[in-house]
Amino acid sequence: MPLVPNARERSIGGFYETKDSPYYITRNDTALHNLWRVMSFGANRILVYVLFILVLSSGTALSQGNTRPLHVQELAPGLFVHQGVHALMNAENAGAIANVGFIVGNEAVAVIDTGGSNSQGEALLAAVAEKTDKPIRYVILTHVHPDHIFGSAAFLRRNVAFVGHVRLKEAMEARFAHYLAANRPEMGSHLDGVELVLPDMTVTDSLTLDLGGRSILLNAWPPAHTDNDLTVFDPASGTLFSGDLVFLEHLPSIDGSLRGWQRALDGLAAIPATRVVPGHGPIDSPWPAALEPERRYFDALARDLKAAIDKGIPISEAVTSAGLSEAGHWRLFDTFNRRNATAGYAELEWE
Amino acid sequence: MIDFSGFTSAVAAALIGLGLAGGTAFAQSGAPAPAADTWSGLVTDVFDDRPMLDGAGIISLEAPVRAEDAAIVPMTLKAALPAGDARSIRKITLVIDENPAPVAAVFELGETARVETIETRVRVNSYTKVHAVAEASDGALYMVETFVKASGGCSAPAGKDPATAFNNLGQMKVKQFAGTNAVGTARREAQVMIRHPQFSGLQMDQVTRHYIPAWFIDELTVKEGDALLMKVTGGISLSEDPNIRFSYMSTGAGPIAVHATDTEGKVFEGSFPLENSGT
Ligand SMILES: [Zn+2]
Numbered sequence: 001m002p003l004v005p006n007a008r009e010r011s012i013g014g015f016y017e018t019k020d021s022p023y024y025i026t027r028n029d030t031a032l033h034n035l036w037r038v039m040s041f042g043a044n045r046i047l048v049y050v051l052f053i054l055v056l057s058s059g060t061a062l063s064q065g066n067t068r069p070l071h072v073q074e075l076a077p078g079l080f081v082h083q084g085v086h087a088l089m090n091a092e093n094a095g096a097i098a099n100v101g102f103i104v105g106n107e108a109v110a111v112i113d114t115g116g117s118n119s120q121g122e123a124l125l126a127a128v129a130e131k132t133d134k135p136i137r138y139v140i141l142t143h144v145h146p147d148h149i150f151g152s153a154a155f156l157r158r159n160v161a162f163v164g165h166v167r168l169k170e171a172m173e174a175r176f177a178h179y180l181a182a183n184r185p186e187m188g189s190h191l192d193g194v195e196l197v198l199p200d201m202t203v204t205d206s207l208t209l210d211l212g213g214r215s216i217l218l219n220a221w222p223p224a225h226t227d228n229d230l231t232v233f234d235p236a237s238g239t240l241f242s243g244d245l246v247f248l249e250h251l252p253s254i255d256g257s258l259r260g261w262q263r264a265l266d267g268l269a270a271i272p273a274t275r276v277v278p279g280h281g282p283i284d285s286p287w288p289a290a291l292e293p294e295r296r297y298f299d300a301l302a303r304d305l306k307a308a309i310d311k312g313i314p315i316s317e318a319v320t321s322a323g324l325s326e327a328g329h330w331r332l333f334d335t336f337n338r339r340n341a342t343a344g345y346a347e348l349e350w351e
Numbered sequence: 352m353i354d355f356s357g358f359t360s361a362v363a364a365a366l367i368g369l370g371l372a373g374g375t376a377f378a379q380s381g382a383p384a385p386a387a388d389t390w391s392g393l394v395t396d397v398f399d400d401r402p403m404l405d406g407a408g409i410i411s412l413e414a415p416v417r418a419e420d421a422a423i424v425p426m427t428l429k430a431a432l433p434a435g436d437a438r439s440i441r442k443i444t445l446v447i448d449e450n451p452a453p454v455a456a457v458f459e460l461g462e463t464a465r466v467e468t469i470e471t472r473v474r475v476n477s478y479t480k481v482h483a484v485a486e487a488s489d490g491a492l493y494m495v496e497t498f499v500k501a502s503g504g505c506s507a508p509a510g511k512d513p514a515t516a517f518n519n520l521g522q523m524k525v526k527q528f529a530g531t532n533a534v535g536t537a538r539r540e541a542q543v544m545i546r547h548p549q550f551s552g553l554q555m556d557q558v559t560r561h562y563i564p565a566w567f568i569d570e571l572t573v574k575e576g577d578a579l580l581m582k583v584t585g586g587i588s589l590s591e592d593p594n595i596r597f598s599y600m601s602t603g604a605g606p607i608a609v610h611a612t613d614t615e616g617k618v619f620e621g622s623f624p625l626e627n628s629g630t
Contacts, residue, residue, distance in 0.1 A: 088503060088504050089503075089504060145505040146504070146505055147504075147505065167514070170513065171509075174507070174509035174510075174513075175507040175509050178421075178476065178507045178508060178509070179505070179507065181476075181477065182421075182476075182477070182501060182502070182503055182504075182506075182507075183503060183504070185503070186503055223511065223512045223515065226511070227511060227512045227513070227514065227515075253504075253505060253506075255505060255506070255507075255511055256511050256512060257511065257512060257515075260512075312526075312528040312540075314425070314427075314470055314596060315423075315425045315470070315472070316413065316415070316425040316427055316470065319419070319425075338415075338419040339419035339420045339502070339506060342419050342420040342423050342424075342425070343420050343422075343423060343511065346423050346472070346590075346592065346594070349526075349544070350522075350524065350544070350546075350592075
């Protein structure tokens with residue numbers, strides 16, 4: 001693939017040809033000219049690759065007939081959950097690392113998150129069919145992360161509405177192609193059939209969905225775990241599906257705002273649930289006590305980062321020690337703590 | 352640091368082996384190694400095929416073993432010529448080979464500023480080599496390279512909260528660090544921060560099927576009084592909210608003035624009085 005794309009590829013962007021870029025038009029020597037192109041237009045060589053993958057995956061045939069249903073547990077009447085494993089997405093777990101579930105009303109079913117691969121989505125679909133004859137009316141996506149949305153294609157062409165936070169679409173557009181490429185080395189062919197399925201119903205603040213004699217309440221949150229976190233509360237059973245706003249055992253990953261997440265904890269605690277299904281961790285956890293471990297972690301991390309920033313310690317150094325007092329309390333600590341510290345430092349140094 | 356001229360596939364294999372032995376959860380089985388010829392193509396396109404000298408002892412590049420957060424990967428550059436060398440370092444180029452836009456930034460250094468350390472933050476899309484190239488005042492190029500493993504899972508180079516980034520567009524902050532020497536006497540350390548979403552241009556509008564144009568800071572100039580400290584030409588590989596921390600020789604000539612432009616022609620300016628001891 002050419003390093004510097006040709007004019008036709010560049011026109012995909014439809015931008016620089018017509019744009020008055022002072023750098024572009026005032027510098028004529030070849031090296032600078034090439035430099036500018038490498039700094040901006042080079043983007044398109046990835047696009048071509050990504051489009052190719054998307055076209056390939058959307059054409060993949062689905063094998064539905066003999067799918068084994070995902071193992072789900074009935075936490076309350078008509079409320080089923082599969083517990084993910086504490087790991088990163090890989091070929092062995094087929095991406096099934098997040099908790100996913102569904103709620104059955106008198107007339108219809110709402111699915112909450114679709115899992116980390118098309119095969120997990122298919123298995124979740126089979127689990128719904130195994131437990132009820134009611135049709136799926138809603139597929140609720142709690143946020144953009146691949147372990148929660150990569151199973152969505154299994155629910156296409158079933159007359160279901162995909163429901164998400166008002167900012168979910170933009171986040172999916174910005175990240176989906178990267179997620180496919182970044183998880184390919186570990187997931188391999190488990191990514192076959194994964195498609196970008198955008199929400200067709202969005203939640204700006206809150207929304208009630210009627211499943212027939214059973215209404216569930218959806219809440220959209222300001223940036224916390226991500227900038228598109230959505231929770232689902234089922235008053236009938238007192239169950240809150242928190243998405244990744246609650247992590248237990250598995251260290252939280254901060255991909256939105258550390259301060260925002262700290263602030264969200266009080267709002268979350270006010271939800272009158274008795275149990276929570278966290279995004280990761282034990283699926284039948286007491287509410288709101290389940291918030292306390294991550295609250296303690298965020299407080300420790302923020303305190304350490306703030307101290308480092310105040311002392312003028314650079315980011316590269318601060319992230320090696322911030323939050324370490326929490327190491328013994330969490331699974332996957334080494335995988336996520338430094339990442340959280342990096343994001344947190346970049347956020348807190350503006351305070 | 353690795354001498355590129357002596358860099359062989361055996362060395363590469365050994366390095367990759369060491370990385371795996373480290374036992375990280377990422378980029379193991381089946382992770383594609385960076386393409387060997389990416390760099391030679393970049394030498395052509397970015398440096399006009401000029402010869403690359405071994406940068407050991409002249410420039411160093413520190414990067415984390417793994418891009419923990421793909422959107423914010425700290426990179427630390429240190430460059431200085433040996434004592435007695437009459438030349439000066441005039442320019443440093445930071446290249447993330449496998450990124451969609453490999454040249455993250457070009458730092459042109461002020462003649463009297465004697466900038467020695469630069470820390471900035473970049474996006475890392477995939478397992479990649481990273482190169483730093485220092486250009487001396489006689490035009491000689493000195494290069495060092497390192498590797499960064501990609502972050503897997505749910506980390507992404509895209510911004511975390513584009514709405515907030517947009518709302519704070521152009522907000523600026525300059526930090527001057529405690530422990531730096533008194534104004535006008537010697538080496539000081541400062542950090543320039545500017546709010547900008549740095550849109551990569553890789554997002555497609557699903558309705559129009561057009562790509563949302565890239566939008567980023569393309570030029571940033573920092574002066575102390577009238578003296579140029581550095582001019583940074585940036586690309587989309589620089590992280591959201593561009594952030595540059597650097598050490599320089601202060602003349603105490605006046606406030607630190609920052610002037611930045613983005614690809615839409617927006618101009619951002621700020622002036623910050625010198626502090627004896629900063630934050
Ligand atoms: Zn998540």
